[in-house]
Amino acid sequence: MMKNVVVDFSHIGAMCGFGEISRNYCPRLAAAKVPGIHFIFIVPRAFFGKFGDHIDYVSRENKEEEMKKWKGKIDLWHATDQLFKYRMRGDGIISLLTIHDLNYLKEKKGVHRIKHIFKTRWRSHCSDYITCISNYVKDEIVKNINPKGKGLQVIYNGIQDIEKQKQSRPAFVAEGEKFFFTIGQVREKKNFHTLVPMMKYFPDMKLYICGDPHFKYVKSLQALVDAEGCGRVVLTGKISDEEKNWMYAHAEAFLFPSRLEGFGIPVLEAMRLRCKVFSSRYSSLPEVCSSHATYWDDYNPESMAKVVADGIATWQRDGKEADEAYEYSRGFSYDEYTRQYVELYTKLLAEGK
Template structure:
């Protein structure tokens, strides 16, 4: 097809720099899917973090963002495209394009923030909605939240569920921290909204089991959980930090049950991954989880 006639679409994949987090996994799935789409009329520009290797495909042109501040304040340095797709609400780079697809995964800040801070987050979301041609989201729960707290100004909102990679047939690797005892498992960024601290008290009544809390632990909340474990002398709860994909698979495959007491989820990807392995899943009754 004539290059002049094809549509150029930019996909902001900035979250590839965090491959073991939820947004990182979603970005990986996007990168694989679009690179292999057999559509002659579309060409994709991948906006990649500087640390990520270029993706080679006849459908894809990789654009490395070496200096985000320059790109943010001088958007004309970004590629000129027909469609700009911001794949989550936190993507900060944007160049005015004929069409703008804005994907919102959650409005968790409504529960995490208060007062002026909460209003500022809501205002930022609204500004992007005002620019958008169409809004997409990942669950009907989130769609209802968007309709309730923002002004769509008559714009369409579509629910497109996250794709979930089948990992239950993949090889796993036992983590070094595994004790060999029966265990429960949970995973996610160790932020306050995840409610993981509740599990510390639960595990006091289950001394024959261990609990592994896995995920990014650079937040104050992770330190609070570690302090709670120490002060309450709960020796069967372990905050492990980030784990590899193969370790995650092993933990899903070998755990007695998956525990997920989160208060703020737009989709709940780990819940579905645990179900792939046929595990009992214990969840909270908040946001999209029910």
């Protein structure tokens, strides 16, 4: 008998980590054609039909109403992130929840922190099985959420084969210019401000900070750039995938001083394009980077600059270290990510609720 599995891809159009994962997982899952399983995808209406006629589609915009016809017919529901707005509940529905991070534990205070903890605990309590994207997140869940003996499994994110993709030099980079590169939502947790005073030690280098600037942190960061950036630090805003790939491929180094990451896709992307990676030792980053990044031990500008200078002095894009980092990054693929989730769906359906 065919089993109906709902997978919530509501964020597939979003320019963030959730969206990146959905855009890669969704087409691979649709192509998997798993025996005995029929998939129902929750997506924005604009994505209807894009993954084949063998998939049923429910619109993110009207999912509660559209799911009514499936009442009593759903066997497994996968909420692909912890911020979902709706999940059908009922006898016989196996609820699978993916938790990407618990960053609010460090970002929120007082009643706002308590509310987030309560929401995550309740959503975990109402789930039959939980997956997460790193052992760091798994440990945070065990420590703070208390999953009470529920199945808890790490399935690492994948990255695309970006070395095979197109590249395009951004207009803001001059021909032959030497530069450092970093990317991410320009939020306080990314710690980009720690890179600005470091740049006085690199008078022949620019620093490009790329990513969504629609956060309060941008105002203070721009003020710091104006005061201490030596005219060589630039907040570019968002860039295209082709431009991002070019930046990885031509930067002197990729700098990632983030304090809070559930995973950290950019460090692996940089490795894939043989770019030297410098990282903080916080959250998931030592787990994801392993021995293939050079780490800062503190955020003192002079010591950060020394770590970077020493690291780039011996780095060669065609050298042994770059080869090893490249091969390591290939271990994180969306094909493997999809394989593990298909295996998990099959296992949970076989075991039943």
